[in-house]
Amino acid sequence: MTIDIDTLAKEALELLKELISIPSLSEEEDKTADAIAKWLSGFGVVVQRQYNNIYAFNKHYNKSKPNLLLNSHHDTVKPNSAYTKDPFNPHIENGKLYGLGSNDAGGALCSLLATFVHFYEREDLSHNIIMAATAEEEDAGEKSLSALLPILPKIDVAIVGEPTEMQLAIAEKGLIVYDGKVLGTPSHAAHPNDDSAIYKTAEVLQWFENYEFEKVSEVLGPVKITVTQISAGSQHNVVPAHVDLVIDTRVNDCYTNKEIDEILQKETPCQLIPRSLNKDSSSIAIEHPLVQSGIALGRKTYGSPTLSDQAKLSCQSLKLGPGYSPRSHSADEFIYVDEVIEGVGLYINILEGFFKS
Structure with a gap:
C-alpha cells in the first residue's frame, strides 16, 4: 500500500x-x-x-x-x-x-x-x-x-x-534534582541565635549563584545549577532547625551525573540528596x-x-x-x-x- x-x-x-x-x-x-x-x-x-x-x-x-x-x-x-x-x-x-x-x-x-x-x-x-x-x-x-x-x-x-x-x-543536557538542607540551631525568636538556618541559607544561595564547573561543552555550554524551591519554618516565633531547598542541575556532556554528584557533595555548603542519577x-x-x-x-x-x-x-x-x-x-x-x-x-x-x- x-x-x-x-x-x-x-x-x-x-x-x-x-x-x-x-x-x-x-x-x-x-x-x-x-x-x-x-x-x-x-x-x-x-x-x-x-x-x-x-x-x-x-x-x-x-x-x-x-x-x-x-x-x-x-x-x-x-x-x-x-x-x-x-x-x-x-x-x-x-x-x-x-x-x-x-x-x-x-x-x-x-x-x-x-x-x-x-x-x-x-x-x-x-x-x-x-x-x-x-x-x-x-x-x-x-x-x-x-x-x-x-x-x-x-x-x-x-x-x-x-x-x-x-x-x-x-x-x-542531563538532569539531577537535589533535595538540599541547610542546618542550624532551632530557638525561640526572642533569644539570640548565631546559628540560624535561615540566615545561613543566604550564604548557601549565593554559593549556588556563583559556583561554576570547570568544563564547558562546545554544544551544550556550562553546567547550570538553579535553586528552584525553598521552604522553612512553622510559626512566627520559632527559628527553624533547617531550611529545605530544591536544586535543579542541568548537566552538559563533559560530565556524567555521577561525576557532578561527587563534586557537589564535596563542595556544596549544605546537605544534598539526589533524587536520581540516571538522567545523564x-x-x-x-x-x-x-x-x-x-x-x-x-x-x-x-x-x-x-x-x-x-x-x-x-x-x-x-x-x-x-x-x-x-x-x-x-x-x-x-x-x-x-x-x-x-x-x-x-x-x-x-x-x-x-x-x-
Missing part, C-alpha cells in the same frame, strides 16, 4: 486533532493509546501494546539488521490556570492548531507515526524501524519508555520526537549519517537544554521534531499546521538519506 506524503501529512494532522480532544495526563493515557493503535491498524500495521505504550516493527523486520527507534510520547502535563481556550478543543485559528499537547509532543508524535507508515512495507531499508508511542514521559513514570526498552531488541540509533523546529538537537546527558556524533542527512537538507545542529526520553536511551540519539520548545507547557499551547505538514516531509527525507548512506 503506497500513500503519498501529502496524504500522510493530512492524516497525521487529523490524528493530532483527535489526540488533543482526549485528555491524556501522565498515567491516564489509555484512551490516546487506543486511538494511536487504531490509527496504525487502519494502515495495516501490526500493533503491540505494553501498558499505554504502543509499539510496532516494520513489516519486513530482519534480525540481522541494526535497529532504528522512532519515539515520542502521547501524555501531557496538566493544563495551567492561565489557559483562555479549552485545552481539549482542537481548533485552528490563523494557521495555528490549538490544544494541550499539540506542541509537546503531539506534532512530533503524529509526524513520526506518519513517517513510520510511509516506510512500513519497504524491503530495501538498511535498518529495521521500531515505532514507539510511549506514555508517562512528563512525570518520568515507571510505565514509560523505560519499561518498554527491556522488551525491545537492542536499539542502535534513535530519533526522539520533541519540538525542535525540525533542527537537529545533537546533544541534550545524551548525544549523537555530528558525523553520524543520520545527522549528516539532516545537514544536507539544510538543517542546523544545536544543543538542547531540556530533558526528554533521550535520557533513558543508551544508544546515540537525535532529538528532532516540529514545533517550538518554549511553547511547551504554556497557556493556550499551539503548533502551526504547516509545521506538522513540513515535519512529515522532513522526517521522511532525512531517513531516505540515512538509509542510502
